[in-house]
Amino acid sequence: MRAAARDGLLWAAGLAVLCASVAAAVTIGPAAIGVGDVWSTLASRLGWGTSDLTVLRGEIVWNLRLPRALLAAVCGAGLAVCGAVMQSLLRNPLADPFVLGVSSGASTGAVVVVVLGAGGGALSISGGAFLGAVCSFALVLLLSHTLGGAPDRVVLSGVAAMQLFSALTSFVVMTGADAETTRGVLFWLLGSLGGADWTDVWLCLAVLLAVLVVCLGHGRTLDAFAFGQDAAASLGVSVARTRLILLCATALLTGALVSTAGAIGFVGLVLPHAARALTGPGHGRLLPACALAGAVFLVWADTLARTALDPQEVPVGVVTSLIGVPAFVLVLFRTRRGVGRAS
């Protein structure tokens, strides 16, 4: 009971840190806006009072910075959770949300829409990206199923799909795009939260929450995969069904996030390892911790991405790797085998 109370306190603290991070991120940028301004805008938009901010500043908070910060939080949370699930399900510490080729498929879809004008304007970049993600995931599922469905086959199928769709993307860009389009595409490929609007936020948040519930519901099942598929089966897990459900759920979430914000790397690979060092291996605690840590991390990474070289914007994927790698090395160092769990 005491442990549960302590856990509850920790989760509340984590959520508070996340809210504070979002609020702080909204105040940072070229137009000077204070925390008080954020509150008053929020209050007036939600109908709890009136704001004395100018219309322009109100718009900056409500339609630019807040959706962007929230989308960063949702993407960070989603990518970290997908990464953790993939690593456990495929028993591979190098697995990340993109291991199933979803991001490469999304890139191809986006590029086909932007460069070749596929869909005749009816299809947005995000729409094309999502279609591409679905195609590549279907290919991976089909391929890995044909090969027997063992974790290493799934990973190899993902690698094959990733290579195929990357080659297609390069081919389309090299043959069909001018320099300006290429730059735009490259920016999108590296991940950017620049175009965030409220529709993106609600859509991604809805998918995130749904997938998070599914994954948490399979938390103990994921624990049972620690010693492999046969061990999981002998612990009462329906291995094939669980694998299909979790692969589809994480692919859906990854597809939604990548179509909205591009392939932001590193978060899904590294944050699960960092979170594991804090919570231990049990997925009931690991997955919510991943969601919180990923959200806070990406909110700050994106804030840095849009302000560090102001007025130029650095792709957020570049920032996540630049600050993430040293942090990751530190985590690896602290959790060396035999030294024990950092707690």
Added chain:
Amino acid sequence: MTLRAEGVSRSAGGRLILDGVDLTPRRGGTTGVLGPNGSGKSTLLRLLAGVLSPARGVVTLDGCPMGELRRRAVAKRVAVVEQQADTQVELTVADVVRLGRVPHRSAWRPGSPEDEEAVATALERTGLTGHAERSWHTLSGGERQRVQVARALAQRPRELLLDEPTNHLDIQHQLDLLALVAALPLTAVVALHDLNLAAMYCDDLLVLRRGRVVARGAPADVLTEELIAHVYRVRADVTPSGPGGRPHIRFLGTLPPSGPEGAPASHEHLA
């Protein structure tokens, strides 16, 4: 009634691995499954665990075919210890033993006192109580198998299946582990390579050769010089000088390989 295989067959890669095998382990006893590499021991255990399903024949649990039972229901009754278990996850001994409670806990319910009690009892029975917080990665091979047995006990099974559990252990840990298993009040089925260990710790033996049962019965009746020559192509000297008058086997050398059908059928009657 208990766990039971009736005429089970299974092939892999076009080759028949198991061919019409019957097994009804004695309740509360320890049954050893013997046979050379590739004779079908592991496949038989996987069929008994319900992880594989037979191509022909049926495995039943209390008379009910495995295929009609939910995996979780099976896991509450039948626990499995594999040859060698390893993980890359940072787990403590207690974490691993707690995995045994997975089949007993539903998705959204927190752990119950019964879970904690089952884990504590399992640790105590295997002499691991003082090691609960040690990391899996710091354990020796023998300790790891002990932890896996504790995990299996935490499942509160009535049947325990062990697939060559002593393969990677030194001799002390081999004896230690099998003595532990034999002393448990469970129906245990153990696949083994070492004939002397089988003679010492099993109540009944089942000998497989090329997927078929060639002998079954008490160790003293099954482990004869003729059978060892027929099944393993090895010359041996068997004397009743093991602990408690059980057979002791001394190996003398190999015999030339037999034909594809294995000419001497003199032991088939034992089956």
